[in-house]
Amino acid sequence: MDPTDRAVIIGAGPAGLTAAHELLTRTNIKPIVLEKSCHMGGISRTVNYKGNRIDIGGHRFFSKSERVMQWWLKMLPLQASAGETERIQYHGMERDVPAGLAGLDAATRDNVMLLRPRKSRIYYLRRFFDYPITLTKDTLVKLGVVRTLRIGLSYIKSAMFPIRHERTLEQYLVNRFGRELFLTFFKSYTEKVWGVPCDRISAEWGAQRIKGLSAWGALRHAAKKAFGTGQKDGIAQRGTQTSLIEQFLYPKFGPGQMWEETARRIQEMGGEIRTGVRVDRVNTDGWRVTSVETEDSNGTRQTIFGDHFFSTAPIQELMRSFDVRPPAQVLEVSDGLVYRDFITVGLLVRSLKIHDQTPEGKKLIADNWIYIQEPDVKLGRLQIFNNWSPYMVADPSKVWLGLEYFCNESDPLWRMSDAEMSALAKEELSKIGIIDAGQVLDSVVLRMEKTYPAYFGTYDRFSEIREYVDRYENLFLIGRNGMHRYNNQDHSMLTAMIAVDNIAAGITDKSNLWDVNTEADYHEEKQSSKEPAAEAPSRTVSVS
Numbered sequence: 001m002d003p004t005d006r007a008v009i010i011g012a013g014p015a016g017l018t019a020a021h022e023l024l025t026r027t028n029i030k031p032i033v034l035e036k037s038c039h040m041g042g043i044s045r046t047v048n049y050k051g052n053r054i055d056i057g058g059h060r061f062f063s064k065s066e067r068v069m070q071w072w073l074k075m076l077p078l079q080a081s082a083g084e085t086e087r088i089q090y091h092g093m094e095r096d097v098p099a100g101l102a103g104l105d106a107a108t109r110d111n112v113m114l115l116r117p118r119k120s121r122i123y124y125l126r127r128f129f130d131y132p133i134t135l136t137k138d139t140l141v142k143l144g145v146v147r148t149l150r151i152g153l154s155y156i157k158s159a160m161f162p163i164r165h166e167r168t169l170e171q172y173l174v175n176r177f178g179r180e181l182f183l184t185f186f187k188s189y190t191e192k193v194w195g196v197p198c199d200r201i202s203a204e205w206g207a208q209r210i211k212g213l214s215a216w217g218a219l220r221h222a223a224k225k226a227f228g229t230g231q232k233d234g235i236a237q238r239g240t241q242t243s244l245i246e247q248f249l250y251p252k253f254g255p256g257q258m259w260e261e262t263a264r265r266i267q268e269m270g271g272e273i274r275t276g277v278r279v280d281r282v283n284t285d286g287w288r289v290t291s292v293e294t295e296d297s298n299g300t301r302q303t304i305f306g307d308h309f310f311s312t313a314p315i316q317e318l319m320r321s322f323d324v325r326p327p328a329q330v331l332e333v334s335d336g337l338v339y340r341d342f343i344t345v346g347l348l349v350r351s352l353k354i355h356d357q358t359p360e361g362k363k364l365i366a367d368n369w370i371y372i373q374e375p376d377v378k379l380g381r382l383q384i385f386n387n388w389s390p391y392m393v394a395d396p397s398k399v400w401l402g403l404e405y406f407c408n409e410s411d412p413l414w415r416m417s418d419a420e421m422s423a424l425a426k427e428e429l430s431k432i433g434i435i436d437a438g439q440v441l442d443s444v445v446l447r448m449e450k451t452y453p454a455y456f457g458t459y460d461r462f463s464e465i466r467e468y469v470d471r472y473e474n475l476f477l478i479g480r481n482g483m484h485r486y487n488n489q490d491h492s493m494l495t496a497m498i499a500v501d502n503i504a505a506g507i508t509d510k511s512n513l514w515d516v517n518t519e520a521d522y523h524e525e526k527q528s529s530k531e532p533a534a535e536a537p538s539r540t541v542s543v544s
Helices: 014-026 066-075 137-143 145-160 169-177 179-185 187-194 203-209 215-226 255-268 315-319 328-335 418-431 459-469 489-505
Strands: 006-010 030-035 046-049 052-055 087-090 093-096 113-117 120-124 127-130 247-251 272-275 277-285 288-296 301-305 308-311 339-349 356-358 361-363 369-372 381-384 399-407 440-453 475-477
Touching: 006 014, 006 288, 014 030, 014 255, 014 308, 014 489, 030 255, 030 277, 046 255, 046 440, 052 255, 052 339, 052 399, 066 255, 066 489, 120 179, 127 137, 137 145, 145 169, 145 179, 169 179, 169 187, 169 203, 179 187, 187 399, 247 255, 255 272, 308 489, 315 328, 315 459, 328 459, 339 418, 399 418, 418 440, 459 475, 475 489
Parallel strands: 006 030, 006 308, 030 272, 120 369, 308 475
Antiparallel strands: 046 052, 087 093, 113 247, 120 127, 277 288, 288 301, 339 399, 339 440, 356 361, 369 381, 381 399
């Protein structure tokens, strides 16, 4: 590689910033990151509202990838307990935090990672249920004898006579939990998130987001925990399903702190990050990208040349940006992709009506987030930011909440004013008995477009997009929206790392990028190796 090579990276989210940092530390390629907003981290950014910080969506720093775990801890070291070194065990590997970091204390140092307990519950029938569902005595009492019997018989039926050839998310969940448990604890919340029935969502969503989890697995996990036989895997907990982990890492000031620190280091090492610029054209020469064109908030345009290009932009935007129009059928798939948008309402309250009863008396509930299964409210999930990190709250005596709503930009919910949205949030949380509306002190509303790439619409034809775009040998699609895949941030980071691996090794095949976080053969190439290579796009021939 020429030491003057440049990489142009569209988007400063986890994938884009990871790619830039990897290029600077492992190659001689200079990255230029182009971000249309003024923030680092994409949906993993942290918003600071009057000293109260909002994590948009809730981001646990947990990964079964040793590479990602090490990367995070090098960026923000783990705080030590009482000035002692901290032994970390993950992926079957033990190590101590280096002695030079032993004195890290979150009370006096800001750039640290906290080790936080995980607790999530379901709120249904105005009661709390464990998440994941564990059929304990407490759960059975709350459900009642009749509903419990229906759940048990339904699960036995699904175990004995599973649906063959799972195609929809409903079939995927029914096979693993039984229809009755699906209807009780999954259907309402999932359809709030996606806005469509579960039988219209691809089973691949389940395979990527909750793979390996089932009613039987949850029962075994609960039994091991009860009898003290569960595997103790330290922070990474290698033998544990992601949805069952008991602790996670979390930056002192929220996930955005990780990406602000990453951005700082990128610039310190000579990389560029340009904010407030939108990429609206991708120029090509045959099956190579040569440059991108941008426009800033003042209308100033610029052409940026490069040797390697990474895109984390939504697929729809990228496909409409090529200087040579992609084939009509490819654009048809791209235009038919669906995204789900996201609204967070931050509410600062004096106290909650619900609490945990402890030997020391009543205390703030310990949940990081609560899944709201109540069908009579639009609210989907509730975060208690105090429990993610105590440093997320300006006044620890107050409770800082995040109410999460899922919608489309065309929905009336999205078009509500901030005042209307805050009023709805306060009304709904009061309606289901979690707060007294008179306890609300302040509120803020945040809207995030294209937060969740959906597994319906034309998604079943996504391979057509992949086959077309992957032919551009120096263009790498990475990250959640870049690949239209519902990745966690660690998976998004891995796609960036592998893309840099490929560049360093001179590999132009993209198959290993698409293998991250999937077990399906859905995206296998259809073209036989014996078929002739596709002809490069031409500016003199109309592609329709």
